[in-house]
Amino acid sequence: MINETLLSVLSITGAITLGAMSPGQSFILVARTAVASSRRDGMAVALGMGIGCFIFALVALLGLQSLLLALPWLYTTLKMLGGVYLIYLAFKMLRGANQPLMIEAVGGQQIGFRRAFTTGLLTQLGNPNTAIVFGSVFAALLSHKIPMVLYIVLPLIALAVDLLWYAFVAFVLSSPRPRRVYLRFKAWFDRLGGSVLALLGLKLMLNK
Numbered sequence: 001m002i003n004e005t006l007l008s009v010l011s012i013t014g015a016i017t018l019g020a021m022s023p024g025q026s027f028i029l030v031a032r033t034a035v036a037s038s039r040r041d042g043m044a045v046a047l048g049m050g051i052g053c054f055i056f057a058l059v060a061l062l063g064l065q066s067l068l069l070a071l072p073w074l075y076t077t078l079k080m081l082g083g084v085y086l087i088y089l090a091f092k093m094l095r096g097a098n099q100p101l102m103i104e105a106v107g108g109q110q111i112g113f114r115r116a117f118t119t120g121l122l123t124q125l126g127n128p129n130t131a132i133v134f135g136s137v138f139a140a141l142l143s144h145k146i147p148m149v150l151y152i153v154l155p156l157i158a159l160a161v162d163l164l165w166y167a168f169v170a171f172v173l174s175s176p177r178p179r180r181v182y183l184r185f186k187a188w189f190d191r192l193g194g195s196v197l198a199l200l201g202l203k204l205m206l207n208k
């Protein structure tokens with residue numbers, strides 16, 4: 001019994017880790033913030049990603065999947081909201097692509113911890129990749145009777161995995177060299193990042 005639980009916790013941790021490491025909208029946002037804003041802001045986005053995962057994990061354990069199956073309109077509404085938010089972020093990134101950044105100056109263009117955190121959180125909550133990982137993985141890897149402790153342990157693991165991974169990404173990308181590279185090709189990076197975000201947003205809205 002204990003072993004079985006431990007085994008599912010380990011496989012779930014593995015699946016969450018792979019999900020965190022696969023590139024997507026969350027990665028784009030953390031990377032962009034870390035190179036363009038500051039390490040601190042990058043960390044704030046990473047924290048938002050972690051908390052977003054915590055919420056997803058909890059909600060998945062509480063049976064969101066069956067709720068969404070029962071209420072198709074809720075599913076559609078959430079998808080639309082997520083898509084609109086992504087396109088909004090993409091629009092901001094594309095619009096600012098040609099504006100130079102003065103990030104050599106100390107602190108650069110800080111966006112502020114709270115705003116960075118909120119953007120991270122909303123991006124994670126609107127991320128279909130995250131929803132799929134938590135929706136399906138939990139369903140597939142947990143037995144029907146979920147031990148009580150897992151309701152706390154799994155969300156905490158989810159928080160830790162994404163927080164650590166994205167903090168690592170933010171840490172690496174906010175060091176001088178990656179920032180210099182970003183700065184040189186800023187317009188192109190922003191165009192690329194913005195376009196991918198917009199496509200992901202459209203896909204989210206249009207996909208069944």
Ligand SMILES: NC(=[NH2+])NCCC[C@H](N)C(=O)O
Binds near residue numbers: 016017021023053162
């Ligand atoms: N554990 C997870 N699946 N977290 C969500 C990660 C999302 C994905 N890595 C992205 O950048 O979009």
